[in-house]
Amino acid sequence: MATLDLNLPAGLPPDGVTPNFENPPNNNALAWGVLLLCQVISTICLVLRGYARVFLLRKFNAEEAFWGCSYAMFKIIEVPGFFVHQWDVLLRDVIPMNYNVYIYGQCYSFAMPFLKIAILIEWINIFVPGGFDRRSIFFWGCSFMIFIQAAALVGIVLALNLQCRPHRAIWDIRVQGDCFAISKIQISSGIIFLISDIVILLLPQHIIWKLKLKTSKKIGVSIVFGLGLLACVCAAVRLSDTMKLVHNTNDAVYFIGVVGFWAFAEMTCGFFICCLPCIPKILHDTGVLRSIKRKLGMNTGTTAPSSANRYGTNGSSSRRNYEANHSTSYYKLDEDGVPMTTIGGTQSTEYLHGGQNGSDINQPTLPSNTRGAHSTVDKASSSKAWRP
Structure with missing residues (x-):
């Protein structure tokens, strides 16, 4: 068996383009900025949610155990970098990149379904207190989406791990193995996550507009629960770039980074939405809201009726x-x-x-x-x- 020369370029450059292996053009600075911003937002949201549930509500759920998958993204910045064309990458650099992409896919496939399950459970607790109203379309809609997310998690993770035999052939191009194309799985997962984002965005709107509140308050609550629109945008762009990745195998290195970029942004939106219901209670119980009102010269007294009144x-x-x-x-x-x-x-x-x-x-x-x-x-x- 011929030995694979790892010093060859990973792809053929277009006509008139000279490969640059030493310092290929990239957008690592943009990647560092966006990834760090997403990481900070996700970490703050997780800390706030953990504080609210563990110390204020004395509760801890399994979804808090999934802290994200930023490690693989930062490793991709090292080798080969974000937005780097395939002809500027040596074959020896493809191996660690494939491994980091594999790790990222595993973590993402766990984190996103569990985030959405956590959001759906939180909304059931808010809009269906005690879970007794099983005749509610909202309750059954949330339950169905929870089932879809759990099934997607199991199916995608199994497919990612069974795509090659032996297992190492998934990321190591030096190992010959029997592999099947996962392009259909990539597209299917993108469609499932996009549709679920849209459904989760629309589910609470019907109940919100049936509440006996002023129209202005309904609009405010609707906007708060409508922040999932950001996740829908990220999921849609991610699906579009996944289609480009599938149809541009000659420059897969470039589009893999782009897909991971938008998937990470979608995950950040999920952490923010998951944390959102905890923020008002934290502001109230820690006295932050009272301090803000005091500095703004607003009345900080309780609005609840007293026993005398x-x-x-x-x-x-x-x-x-x-x-x-x-x-x-x-x-x-x-x-x-x-x-x-x-x-x-x-x-x-x-x-x-x-x-x-x-x-x-x-x-x-x-x-x-x-x-x-x-x-x-x-x-x-x-x-x-x-x-x-």
């Missing part, structure tokens, strides 16, 4: 402000003059305050003479408890 009007006034609606089997109450009391939990997220877990909520209480067969307020509030 818990009843807007006297009892006789509240008794005059309700009327029975027998056709719908519930009592309609006016907003004014409704006595307020603090209960342990409720499905309402309209007004939250108080305890560490945000479970103390002010809820209107029916006068005693209305607690009969037609009153469903207490049953609804006691059957499903809100939790973050």
Whole structure:
């Protein structure tokens, strides 16, 4: 068997182009800047999420164990570099590059599905408290997407590891082996992740616009949960560059870096979205929000009704402000003059305050003479408890 000369160029240059093996043109400076920015954002988000769940909520889930796959990206900067054409790379440099791409693919295939599963579980806890409303389209949509992500994780990881026999032939061009092309897997994974990003972006919007909030607040909440649009853009560009990689095998080294670039950006968006629900609680419980309000000259006092001001009007006034609606089997109450009391939990997220877990909520209480067969307020509030 002839020995492979590793000092040959990895690809043939176009006509009139002279290979540059010593200092090939690259965009490593751009890669360093973007990767470091993404790494800093991802790390901050993971630290904030870990602090909120472990120290504030006293909870720890398995998704916090997946911290990213930046190691392989920074190794690719060393050899051969980002945005380097294949004819400027020697065959001996292709081996470590292939290995780092293999490591990156493994980590990415684990991290992205688990990030999306973590996001979906978080949203189920927010919009379907306790997970009891199994008739909800939102609940079943999230459950279906969780299944898709888990199946994609298993399928992609198995395919990446079984693409060559022996296993070392995956990255070592000196080893002869029986391999199958993974181009279809690359394209399929790109399509799956793009569609899942779009579905995750759209899932909560229907519920948000059904909330009993002012339109301005609905728009604000919708924008916050719509930040997944950034992940959709990154996934779309990544899929486009994957198609270019598949159809430009003569310059695969160049497009591999580009695909990894956008995949890393998509992962950063996932970390940010996963961390987003924890930020308000951290700002509140650590006193940062109070300090900001104080510096801006805003009122920092609690907006919750005190025990002395818990009843807007006297009892006789509240008794005059309700009327029975027998056709719908519930009592309609006016907003004014409704006595307020603090209960342990409720499905309402309209007004939250108080305890560490945000479970103390002010809820209107029916006068005693209305607690009969037609009153469903207490049953609804006691059957499903809100939790973050």
